[in-house]
Structure formats: C-alpha cells, structure tokens
Amino acid sequence: MGAIYEHEGRIRHGQTGEYRWFFTRGVPMRDEAGQIVKWFGTSTDITERKRAEAEIHALVDTIPQFVWIAAPDGLITYSNHRLINYLAMTLEQVQGDGWLAGLHPDDRPRTREAWQTSIQTGMPYEVEHRVQDGTSGGYRWFLVRGVPQRNTLGTILHWVGTCTDIEDQKQAEQKIKASEENLRVLAEMVPQLVWTKRPDGQFAYTNQRWRDYTGSTLEQLQSDQWAHLQFLHPDDHEGNRAHWLHALDTGDMFEYEQRLRNAHTGEYRWFLVRAMPVRDEVGQIVKWFGTSTDIDEQKRAEQQLKESEQNLRVLAETVPQLVWTARPDGLSDYWNQRFCAYTHATREQLYGYGWSQFVHPEDYTRTLAVRERAFRTGVPYEVEHRFREGQTGRYRWFLARAMPVRDETGQIVKWFGTSTDIEDQKRTEQRLKESREHFRVLAEMVPQLVWTARPDGRVDYCNQRYCDLTQADFEQIRDYRWRQFLHPEDAEHTLALRQQSLATGELFENEQRLRDGRTGEYRWYLTRALPVRDEAGQIIKWFGTSTDIDDQKRIEEALRQSQERANALMNSNIIGINIIEGEQIVDANDTFLRMTGYTREDLRAGNMNWMQMTPSEYRALTQQAHQQLTIQHYITPYEKEYVCKDGSRLPVLVGAVLLQHPPNQAIAFVLDNSARKELEQRKDAFISMASHELKTPLTALKMQAQLARKRLERQSPHEAATALSRVEGPIQQLERLIGELLDVSKIQAGRLEYLQEAVDLDMLLHEVADTMQQISTTHTIVVRGATLCSLEADKGRLEQVFINLISNAIKYSPDAKTVEIDLSTSPEAATIRIRDHGQGIPQELRDKIFERFYRVSGANQKAIPGLGMGLYIVAEIVRHHGGDITVESEVGKGSTFSVTLPLERSLKPGSTSVPETLG
Numbered sequence: 001m002g003a004i005y006e007h008e009g010r011i012r013h014g015q016t017g018e019y020r021w022f023f024t025r026g027v028p029m030r031d032e033a034g035q036i037v038k039w040f041g042t043s044t045d046i047t048e049r050k051r052a053e054a055e056i057h058a059l060v061d062t063i064p065q066f067v068w069i070a071a072p073d074g075l076i077t078y079s080n081h082r083l084i085n086y087l088a089m090t091l092e093q094v095q096g097d098g099w100l101a102g103l104h105p106d107d108r109p110r111t112r113e114a115w116q117t118s119i120q121t122g123m124p125y126e127v128e129h130r131v132q133d134g135t136s137g138g139y140r141w142f143l144v145r146g147v148p149q150r151n152t153l154g155t156i157l158h159w160v161g162t163c164t165d166i167e168d169q170k171q172a173e174q175k176i177k178a179s180e181e182n183l184r185v186l187a188e189m190v191p192q193l194v195w196t197k198r199p200d201g202q203f204a205y206t207n208q209r210w211r212d213y214t215g216s217t218l219e220q221l222q223s224d225q226w227a228h229l230q231f232l233h234p235d236d237h238e239g240n241r242a243h244w245l246h247a248l249d250t251g252d253m254f255e256y257e258q259r260l261r262n263a264h265t266g267e268y269r270w271f272l273v274r275a276m277p278v279r280d281e282v283g284q285i286v287k288w289f290g291t292s293t294d295i296d297e298q299k300r301a302e303q304q305l306k307e308s309e310q311n312l313r314v315l316a317e318t319v320p321q322l323v324w325t326a327r328p329d330g331l332s333d334y335w336n337q338r339f340c341a342y343t344h345a346t347r348e349q350l351y352g353y354g355w356s357q358f359v360h361p362e363d364y365t366r367t368l369a370v371r372e373r374a375f376r377t378g379v380p381y382e383v384e385h386r387f388r389e390g391q392t393g394r395y396r397w398f399l400a401r402a403m404p405v406r407d408e409t410g411q412i413v414k415w416f417g418t419s420t421d422i423e424d425q426k427r428t429e430q431r432l433k434e435s436r437e438h439f440r441v442l443a444e445m446v447p448q449l450v451w452t453a454r455p456d457g458r459v460d461y462c463n464q465r466y467c468d469l470t471q472a473d474f475e476q477i478r479d480y481r482w483r484q485f486l487h488p489e490d491a492e493h494t495l496a497l498r499q500q501s502l503a504t505g506e507l508f509e510n511e512q513r514l515r516d517g518r519t520g521e522y523r524w525y526l527t528r529a530l531p532v533r534d535e536a537g538q539i540i541k542w543f544g545t546s547t548d549i550d551d552q553k554r555i556e557e558a559l560r561q562s563q564e565r566a567n568a569l570m571n572s573n574i575i576g577i578n579i580i581e582g583e584q585i586v587d588a589n590d591t592f593l594r595m596t597g598y599t600r601e602d603l604r605a606g607n608m609n610w611m612q613m614t615p616s617e618y619r620a621l622t623q624q625a626h627q628q629l630t631i632q633h634y635i636t637p638y639e640k641e642y643v644c645k646d647g648s649r650l651p652v653l654v655g656a657v658l659l660q661h662p663p664n665q666a667i668a669f670v671l672d673n674s675a676r677k678e679l680e681q682r683k684d685a686f687i688s689m690a691s692h693e694l695k696t697p698l699t700a701l702k703m704q705a706q707l708a709r710k711r712l713e714r715q716s717p718h719e720a721a722t723a724l725s726r727v728e729g730p731i732q733q734l735e736r737l738i739g740e741l742l743d744v745s746k747i748q749a750g751r752l753e754y755l756q757e758a759v760d761l762d763m764l765l766h767e768v769a770d771t772m773q774q775i776s777t778t779h780t781i782v783v784r785g786a787t788l789c790s791l792e793a794d795k796g797r798l799e800q801v802f803i804n805l806i807s808n809a810i811k812y813s814p815d816a817k818t819v820e821i822d823l824s825t826s827p828e829a830a831t832i833r834i835r836d837h838g839q840g841i842p843q844e845l846r847d848k849i850f851e852r853f854y855r856v857s858g859a860n861q862k863a864i865p866g867l868g869m870g871l872y873i874v875a876e877i878v879r880h881h882g883g884d885i886t887v888e889s890e891v892g893k894g895s896t897f898s899v900t901l902p903l904e905r906s907l908k909p910g911s912t913s914v915p916e917t918l919g
Contacts, residue, residue: 002028002036006155008046021050023151066163068099070146072156074119083163088134104130104139115146122148122156128166140167185503193260193271193292199285201248203228210292215263233259233268240273251277251285257299260292269296322387322398322419324355328412330375339419344390360386360395367400378404378412384426387419396423449514449525449546451482455539457502466546471517487513487522494527505531505539511549523550576670580656583611586665595652595672597645610668613642615649625654629666633658639673651677754794754880761787761830761901762823764795768802769821772810778817779810785823787830791903797877804870805834805897813838813894825903829883832899840891849887850875 005026010019026041066083070076075096084091087102100108107129118125125146130139146161184205187194193210197203203221211217214231221228229237236258247254254275259268275290316323316336323336331352340347343358359367363385374381380403386395402417444463451462458479467473470485486494490512501508508529513522529544576592578585585608593599598608614622618640625635637655644650651673659665769781809819813836822833841849850871878885882902889895 002030004028005039005041011043020045020047022046066142068094068161068163070159070161072119072148072158074115074159077158086131086133102132102134104132106130111144118146118148124148125159125161128170131163140165141170142166190291191294195290195292197275197288197290199287201244201288204287213262214260231260231263233261235259247275247277247288253277254288254290257295269294270299271295319418321421324417324419326375326402326415326417328375328414330371330415342387342389358388358390360388362386371402374402375415380404384422396421397426398422446545447548451544451546453529453542453544455502455541457498457542469514469516469518485515485517487515489513501529501531502542507531508542508544511553514546523548524553525549576652576672578608578610578668578670579659579665580610580668581665583609585610592670595644595650595670596642597648602645615641615643625656629656629658635668642670650674752876752880754797756792757795758790759793759795759798760790761798761832762789764798765802765821765823765832768799768806772803772806776810779813780818781806781821782818783821783823787823787825787832789825789830789903791830791901793881793901794877798881801874801877801899802832802834804874805899808870809834809836809838809895809897812836816894828904829900829902832901833896834899835894835896837894840893841887841889841895842891846887846889850885 005024007024009022009024011022012019022043023046024041024043026039028036029038029040031037064082066086067080068076068083069078076094076099079091079094079099084094087094087099089098089102092098093101100112103111111127111129114127115125117123125144127144128141129144131142132139142163143166144161144163146159148156149158149160150156187205187207188209191209193213194207195203195210196205203218206218206221214228216228216231226241229240232240240256240258243254243256246252254273256273258271258273260271261268271292272295273290273292275288277285278287278289280286313334313336316334317338319336320338322339322342324332324339325334326332332350332355335347335350335355339355340350343350343355345354345358348354356364356368367383367385370381370383373379380401382399382401384397384399387398388395398419399422400417400419402415404412405414405416407413440461444465446463447465449463449466449469451459451466453459459477459482462474462477462482466477470477470482472485483491483495494510494512497510498508500506508527510527512525512527514525515522525546526549527544527546529542531539532541532543534540576589576595578588578592580586584606585603588598588603588608593603596608596613602608611619611622621638622640625638629635635654635656637653639651639653641649641651653671653673654668656666656668659667765787766783769783773781806819806821813819816837818837820833820835822835824831824833875885878899878901884900886898887895888898
C-alpha cells in the first residue's frame with residue numbers, strides 16, 4: 001500500500017545468539033511521479049524498554065490499585081492480578097471489551113462513551129463508575145484514569161490506566177449532603193441568628209430567625225457585601241468592618257460584640273457574633289459559618305454586676321449558699337456568715353486554705369486539683385465534694401462553683417464562689433439508680449415488648465419478652481439490628497416515621513408487623529416511644545413499648561368488612577332502607593327517598609313519619625306488624641302502600657328487624673311492589689279482555705250456526721250457505737287469538753320454534769302487502785323502495801311480524817287513508833319502516849308497548865280489539881333473528897315502526913330464544 005511500516009520484534013545477535021527486541025520502522029522513498037523507488041528503514045534496540053515494561057508488570061502486581069494496559073484502539077491487553085481477582089475473571093475474559101461485563105449496567109453506556117472519546121482524541125481518560133465484586137456480587141465505586149503512552153513521533157503506543165477504590169469517598173460525599181441538610185434543619189431550630197458566607201465574606205445563607213429579626217431577605221444581603229451594616233448600631237460599624245476584614249485576611253475566627261436593630265420594634269439589642277472558617281482537605285476556606293447570639297440580657301447583667309459589686313457582700317449574706325471569694329492566686333479572703341456558721345470557724349481560721357480542713361479526706365486531693373487547675377487556666381470550675389459541719393462533725397454533699405471576675409482588660413481580679421448543699425439531690429440520684437433497677441424489673445413483668453434507645457435511635461436495652469418473641473439474643477437486636485424482624489412491607493414506612501421522631505423529638509407511634517421467631521408468622525404490634533429529656537430539654541433516651549394488637553387488627557378488619565357489606569346494602573338501588581325510632585323515620589338510604597319522593601332536607605327536618613305515610617286502610621295491618629316487631633324483634637314481610645310526598649301511592653313489600661342497642665330503633669327493608677301489582681292488574685285486564693275477545697266471535701258463531709240450522713230445516717240452502725260463510729270470519733279471529741296465546745306460552749317456556757330457509761325479502765313484503773290490501777277496504781297500502789336481497793330466516797315468522805305491524809297500522813289509524821312501507825338496505829342489514837297517520841303513542845309509553853299483555857290506555861284504544869300480545873311476539877321474533885325493532889311516534893300524527901334485520905345471520909333449524917327484555 002506504500003504506507004509507513006512499524007513493527008516490534010526480536011532479532012538474534014549473530015555472535016552471542018541472544019535475541020533482543022527491536023522497533024523497526026520503514027518509510028518509502030518516491031520519485032516525482034509518486035512511484036516508490038526505495039525503502040528507507042531503521043531498527044531501534046528497545047530491549048531495555050521491553051525489560052522495563054516487564055518490570056513494570058511485576059511492579060504493577062504489587063501496588064494497591066487495579067492497573068490495566070490497553071492497545072491504541074482501546075482494547076485491554078493486560079490487567080494486574082488485583083483487578084482479575086476482584087472481578088473473579090480470567091485475563092482472557094478481561095481482555096478486549098470483556099471488562100465491560102463487570103461494570104454496573106447503569107454506568108456502561110457513559111463509561112464506553114468516555115473511553116471512545118479519549119481514544120479518538122488522545123486525551124487522558126477519567127471517569128467514575130461502579131464495578132462488581134465477582135465474589136460477593138456487590139458493587140463499589142472506582143475512579144478510573146487512563147493516560148496514553150506515545151513514542152518520539154507522538155504516536156500512541158498503548159494506554160496505561162488505574163482503577164482507584166473511591167467507595168468510602170462516595171459514601172462520605174453522601175454523608176456530607178445529608179450533613180448539609182441536617183445543618184439547615186438545625187439552623188432553623190437553634191435560638192441564634194445563623195448565617196453562612198462565602199470565602200470572600202458574601203452572604204450565602206441566613207436562617208428564618210435572622211430574616212424575621214432584621215426584616216431583610218437573602219437577596220438584599222447578597223447584592224451588597226456590607227448591606228448588613230444598615231442593621232448595626234452606628235457606633236459598631238467600624239469595629240464590625242475591621243474585625244471582618246481581619247478575619248478574611250488571616251482566616252482567624254471572628255468574634256465581636258455588636259448591637260443589631262430589631263426591624264419590628266426599632267430597638268437595638270446586643271449580640272455576640274462568632275464566625276468560624278470551614279476548610280477543605282488542603283486547608284482552603286470554603287465557607288464561613290456564623291451565629292449571632294442575643295447577649296443583651298448578659299450585657300445588662302454585666303452592667304448590673306458592676307453596679308452591684310458594692311452590694312456583693314450584702315447579697316452574699318442573704319443567699320442560701322455558702323459564699324466565698326478568693327484572690328487571683330487562689331487564696332480565699334472572704335466567707336459569708338453562713339459559711340462560718342456551718343463550719344463553726346472564724347474568718348481567720350478559714351483564711352487562705354484553712355477552709356480545706358473541712359473537706360472529706362476522700363475528696364480532698366480531687367477538690368484541690370480541680371481548684372488549682374481553674375486558678376491556673378482562668379476557667380470556671382465546678383466540683384462536688386463532702387463538707388464537714390463544724391458543730392456535729394457530719395459530712396454533707398456540696399456543689400462548689402467558682403467564676404473569675406475580670407476587669408476591662410480581661411485580667412482576673414477576683415474569684416467568686418458558692419457551695420450549694422446538694423445532699424438531698426445526691427440522695428435523689430441514689431434513689432434514681434435504684435429506680436432504674438426497679439424499671440428493669442418492671443420491664444420484665446409487663447406483657448409488652450419493652451426497649452430503650454439512645455438519642456440517635458440505637459437500641460441499648462430490650463426485655464426478655466422481646467428476645468423470646470424474636471428468638472434472638474440482645475446482641476442480635478441492639479443498635480439497628482432489630483429491623484430484620486420487621487415485615488418487609490412495613491419497613492420503609494416505619495423507618496421514615498422513626499427518623500422523623502428522632503429529628504423532631506415528637507412522640508413515635510406506629511402500627512407494624514413483627515416476625516415471631518418461634519412460628520415464622522408476623523403479628524401486628526402498636527409501637528410507641530417517648531423521649532426522656534434532661535433539665536435542659538435535651539433528649540437523653542427513648543423509652544418504647546410494642547403491644548400485641550394482632551387480635552384487635554383482625555377484629556377491626558372483620559368490622560371493616562361488615563361495614564362494607566352494610567354500606568353496600570344501604571347504597572343498594574334496589575332495596576329501600578330506613579331506620580325508625582318510634583313513628584319517626586330518622587335515617588334512610590337514597591333508594592327509599594327516591595321511591596317516596598322525599599329529600600335529605602325532609603329527613604333532617606323530621607318530616608317523614610311512617611304512620612302518616614301509611615294510608616288509613618293499611619294502618620291496622622301496619623300497627624299489627626309493629627306489635628310483632630316489639631314482641632319477636634322482627635316483622636314478617638307484608639304488603640302495604642306508602643303515601644309519597646306528591647300524594648301518589650306506592651305499593652311496597654316491607655320487613656323490619658329491631659336493633660339490639662339503645663336507642664330503641666329498628667331497620668326496615670322496603671321493596672318496590674308496583675311492578676308486580678301492575679303485572680297483576682295486566683293479568684286481570686287480560687282475563688277480562690280475553691273473555692270479551694273470545695266471547696264475541698263465539699257469540700257470532702253460535703248465532704250463525706243457529707241461523708244455518710233453521711235455514712236447513714226450512715230447506716233454504718242458499719241462505720244457509722250465506723250464514724255459514726259468515727262463520728269463517730269469527731273462526732279466523734278465534735284462530736288468530738288462540739295462535740297468539742300459544743305463541744306467548746311457547747315464548748315463556750323457551751320452545752317457540754323457527755325454521756331456516758332462504759327468504760326473498762322483497763317478494764315476502766309484496767306478498768304480505770297484497771294479502772293485507774285484499775283484506776282491508778279502508779286503507780291503501782303503499783310500498784316504496786326495494787331491498788334486492790335475501791337472507792336465511794323463518795319466512796312464516798317474518799310474515800307474522802309484517803302482518804301484525806300492518807294490521808296495527810290500519811287499526812290505530814281509522815281516520816287515515818294510507819299505510820306506507822319503505823324498504824332500504826346497507827351492506828350489513830335491511831330496514832323495513834311501516835308508517836301510519838293515526839293516533840300516535842305518548843313518549844313515556846313507547847317502551848311498554850312491547851311488553852306482554854300491555855295495551856295503551858284511553859277511550860279510543862279500548863274500542864280497538866286486541867289482547868296486547870301482538871307487539872310482544874313481534875319483538876321476540878325480530879330479536880331472535882338478530883335484528884332490532886324501534887318506534888318513532890308523535891301523538892295525533894301517527895307512528896313509524898322500524899325493523900332492522902342483519903343480512904349475514906343464519907338460524908339453526910328448530911332454534912328457540914327468549915330475549916332478556918321479554919323473558
């Protein structure tokens with residue numbers, strides 16, 4: 001190809017026979033036409049470099065980092081044993097891209113992209129990612145760095161890289177984030193004004209207490225480095241600025257007393273301002289953390305102290321403590337009268353260290369050591385020791401405190417000390433120790449699981465009952481190891497609540513499941529924990545109990561399910577429910593209110609009285625039922641009526657049960673009985689109608705038969721034939737009525753039979769129209785359109801449908817002249833519309849006309865013969881064929897019945913069906 005040739009290989013020395021490594025490079029020499037005329041090459045001895053690389057490999061295996069070497073194209077060619085052992089892979093598995101399998105899946109795309117970028121650009125490679133421990137399966141964070149190694153021409157020979165474990169560093173960073181958040185929470189809780197500044201002294205944060213006091217926002221402070229001076233007393237401006245400039249220049253702690261103005265009252269108060277620099281690992285200041293503590297009362301106290309020094313001796317004689325003063329060197333020079341009276345010694349006898357003779361021998365050395373250290377360092381001291389009463393020789397415990405008094409230059413000019421009798425307190429402490437022992441005894445006796453924890457939540461005690469439940473010893477429970485016994489579904493919620501209580505000091509209360517180590521089952525426990533605080537309000541311990549509430553939880557669940565069932569019953573839209581107290585209905589579900597027409601407002605106003613809602617003819621029966629309720633605590637369901645709010649009557653079926661608990665109430669169940677009543681009325685009307693309809697043709701048949709007999713007796717054949725011909729009409733009418741009755745019976749029994757045959761719908765409709773036209777002399781039957789289709793159906797049943805609809809159109813439009821039939825088709829179905837111009841059907845009755853035995857009421861309709869079965873049978877036949885029948889009507893303008901039949905539906909011979917809406 002004519003490209004530059006480079007290669008590393010070993011060449012044998014002709015004299016010694018030794019092989020040495022050489023880097024061979026060949027460059028083509030070309031003429032003016034670009035043709036290669038010669039190759040010029042060099043072979044450079046690189047044996048020492050190769051030996052150095054081998055030594056590097058040996059050295060690499062000794063250093064603590066993971067070390068790897070990659071080819072210029074980025075494929076790994078070498079890794080030290082430490083990396084191979086960590087990955088639990090062989091060198092062959094690591095080589096190439098195999099090392100990527102050990103990376104966390106979430107880090108692979110990012111790592112590969114960074115590595116490819118470095119390979120393409122030749123820039124050093126650095127990335128953080130997680131690598132899996134091949135033995136444990138866990139992941140740890142590593143910082144990976146790779147540097148290209150080049151030859152003299154700048155060509156990358158290989159990449160050398162290290163993987164440094166930074167898991168602890170990453171965890172530390174996470175802790176720092178958590179610490180910063182805790183700092184903000186703490187800053188909002190402490191009574192000081194808290195703030196932080198950047199290294200240049202610019203405000204970075206202020207707590208709410210600072211903003212409330214100064215009436216300023218953080219944005220206002222950040223806009224001007226010295227904006228806070230506006231809150232300072234004018235006399236403190238220069239001092240504050242000087243102290244801050246000194247702190248910023250030297251990095252020393254800042255401490256200064258200054259007055260700040262309250263934005264709400266306008267008054268100035270003294271504050272002690274302290275600021276400490278926060279430094280990074282190399283000692284650079286990264287922020288200043290500061291507090292401003294209100295010392296106004298202290299400053300006033302100092303002023304008062306100066307004013308009261310002259311009265312100190314008078315005060316010392318009035319306080320209940322033993323009071324003394326000492327010179328800066330520690331020699332006592334004053335004792336109040338109470339001190340002298342207690343020791344039964346004169347001031348001369350107490351002078352210097354004369355007082356020390358009254359210290360208990362066991363406390364003498366310790367007391368003097370504390371005292372001497374305080375005098376040497378100038379730090380206030382406090383020590384407890386026993387002091388002998390001079391008259392009785394008895395020892396009592398005293399708390400001795402001493403505070404240095406300084407002048408304006410800070411020099412100690414005097415020590416002021418008190419000795420307070422704490423004999424009773426020491427005895428109380430002793431009783432407290434005994435009480436703690438009693439607590440442990442009590443904790444082992446109560447039926448709860450008892451435990452205590454430190455302020456940070458680490459469990460430091462649990463009773464034996466806790467150990468027995470978990471089948472673990474205390475070492476397996478202490479600190480945070482108790483979490484292993486929590487139900488996994490409760491762990492996250494429980495730990496979150498616990499952390500909240502630890503952070504806020506609030507009562508901890510939670511329901512959780514704990515595993516019974518004996519059975520492996522989980523039981524519910526109610527866990528409560530209270531913080532125990534010292535005199536300063538600091539939490540020193542948490543006291544907790546866990547009470548077994550598993551049985552209670554099961555009862556609660558049973559009650560909840562029972563309540564759900566009761567609610568389902570109360571919310572039923574089928575059964576009306578009401579609760580009665582005396583004659584008053586005090587509660588009811590929505591169904592009962594809807595049934596009777598009353599509202600919730602009526603119920604709350606007390607307007608629903610079951611006796612007043614009962615018609616007079618049902619009151620005796622109702623009172624008898626309530627007497628049964630009183631005696632037997634239930635009412636056998638009985639029929640009655642309610643008077644609804646609008647005055648209408650509602651037939652109902654009522655039953656009731658007496659509730660067992662006061663007040664004396666009962667719950668009644670009310671079922672709307674109007675549908676059954678209406679059906680009974682329809683049956684009665686049908687029987688009356690059927691009797692009339694059947695009686696009429698029978699009477700006609702009887703009369704014509706008698707007439708025919710008389711004609712025959714008189715031997716008048718022609719007149720007899722005429723009389724007999726008139727018998728055919730009533731017979732056909734009877735045949736139709738009986739056929740409809742039989743069809744209805746078959747529908748109800750599910751035995752109405754159908755045939756399957758090819759039906760030409762056009763021909764069928766025209767045949768029916770022609771037949772009906774011959775029968776009808778009052779109306780013209782007009783057929784429009786064409787279906788031009790055939791379908792698999794029962795021809796006889798479809799003929800029955802159209803005859804019935806045309807017959808009805810003629811009957812219910814006596815004053816009209818035409819009945820119109822419109823035919824149309826779509827790819828899926830054929831539609832037949834039969835329209836009359838008669839009386840029409842009211843909107844509210846259109847769905848009922850397809851019900852069994854139903855007939856539209858009214859004077860005009862009563863004159864029209866029929867049993868109310870025709871449309872019921874029609875609807876069943878149409879729906880059995882997979883079709884649909886609808887009606888559009890307007891009172892006084894007529895009705896249109898539309899029958900839609902699917903074209904791709906076939907029937908099974910002899911199949912039967914009962915539509916749900918008609919069954």
